Amino acid sequence: MHIAEGFLPWPHAVGWTVAAAPWWVVGARKLKDALKDHPWKRLELGSAGGFTFLVSALKIPSVAGSSSHPTGIALGATRLGPWEMGLVGTVVLFFQALLLAHGGFTTLGANAFAMAVVGGWTAWWVHRAVGWCGLPRCWGLFLAAFFSDLATYATTSFQLALAFPDPRSGVWGSMLKFLGIFGFTQVPLAVAEGFLTVFVAGVMHHRSRNLQGEIA
Amino acid sequence: MGIRRGAAWGSLGLLGLGLFLPAPASGPRIGTDDRARELVRTLDPGYRPWAGVLWSPPTKSVETSLFAAQASMGMGLLVGSILLMRRRGGLRP
Numbered sequence: 001m002h003i004a005e006g007f008l009p010w011p012h013a014v015g016w017t018v019a020a021a022p023w024w025v026v027g028a029r030k031l032k033d034a035l036k037d038h039p040w041k042r043l044e045l046g047s048a049g050g051f052t053f054l055v056s057a058l059k060i061p062s063v064a065g066s067s068s069h070p071t072g073i074a075l076g077a078t079r080l081g082p083w084e085m086g087l088v089g090t091v092v093l094f095f096q097a098l099l100l101a102h103g104g105f106t107t108l109g110a111n112a113f114a115m116a117v118v119g120g121w122t123a124w125w126v127h128r129a130v131g132w133c134g135l136p137r138c139w140g141l142f143l144a145a146f147f148s149d150l151a152t153y154a155t156t157s158f159q160l161a162l163a164f165p166d167p168r169s170g171v172w173g174s175m176l177k178f179l180g181i182f183g184f185t186q187v188p189l190a191v192a193e194g195f196l197t198v199f200v201a202g203v204m205h206h207r208s209r210n211l212q213g214e215i216a
Numbered sequence: 217m218g219i220r221r222g223a224a225w226g227s228l229g230l231l232g233l234g235l236f237l238p239a240p241a242s243g244p245r246i247g248t249d250d251r252a253r254e255l256v257r258t259l260d261p262g263y264r265p266w267a268g269v270l271w272s273p274p275t276k277s278v279e280t281s282l283f284a285a286q287a288s289m290g291m292g293l294l295v296g297s298i299l300l301m302r303r304r305g306g307l308r309p
Binding site: 040 | 252253256265266270272279283284286287290291292294295297
């Protein structure tokens with residue numbers, strides 16, 4: 001989902017950066033308060049950030065001779081919160097732009113909006129909705145990761161389609177073309193990310209429950 | 217534990233399956249980011265990126281190594297945090 005450096009016209013790049021900025025500011029404040037009030041969340045932050053770093057670096061082969069990577073944002077969004085993960089996801093994207101030339105600084109706002117903001121909030125809402133339905137927690141985590149991954153790529157498709165509408169079918173026609181590229185490849189990876197998130201969250205949940213009890 | 221084990225096997229199975237999916241006859245697998253860039257060039261052949269990367273890995277192997285380094289950092293952070301949780305959890309009376 002990394003839109004490459006310079007691959008969004010500058011008004012779009014600025015617009016998406018402005019759209020993502022409030023999430024960074026509020027996320028930084030919430031993260032600071034959370035770490036101050038709940039010191040055990042430092043370890044949750046470390047594990048959520050580590051998980052995002054890890055899985056977003058994995059280029060995984062998928063169907064139709066293509067490869068892509070999961071986002072890893074859902075784990076942190078459901079445990080730390082979507083605001084906090086908006087900032088953490090952006091830091092991961094920043095490092096990828098800086099060290100790997102993957103994504104870019106001009107497109108950081110757009111990429112962060114797709115992965116950290118839309119992906120994070122989708123995960124959070126899906127997780128809550130599944131909880132309201134009374135389904136098991138592992139289902140909530142699985143579906144949160146699955147839909148977060150797909151929502152990220154749908155948003156990237158929309159961002160690119162808005163910037164490069166199809167001459168004949170317009171923005172929506174263009175979006176369908178971009179979705180055709182991302183969607184087909186991403187569905188198996190979203191399923192895999194769902195399983196992986198359930199597994200890691202299971203390990204973390206057990207450990208951090210003990211830790212919360214210790215500090216309280 | 218059963219759910220965790222099932223999820224671990226499920227994710228490993230799916231990720232492993234990806235490695236055995238047939239690659240295209242014309243060459244190696246293409247990343248979706250690269251495909252999206254190609255589509256941008258098709259939709260707007262006159263578009264020229266207005267900013268370039270400050271630095272890019274000189275060779276494919278360096279790029280792969282950097283991705284591996286990022287994954288290792290992430291893995292270290294993840295495992296380190298979980299081990300710390302475990303250690304502190306273990307100290308609980």
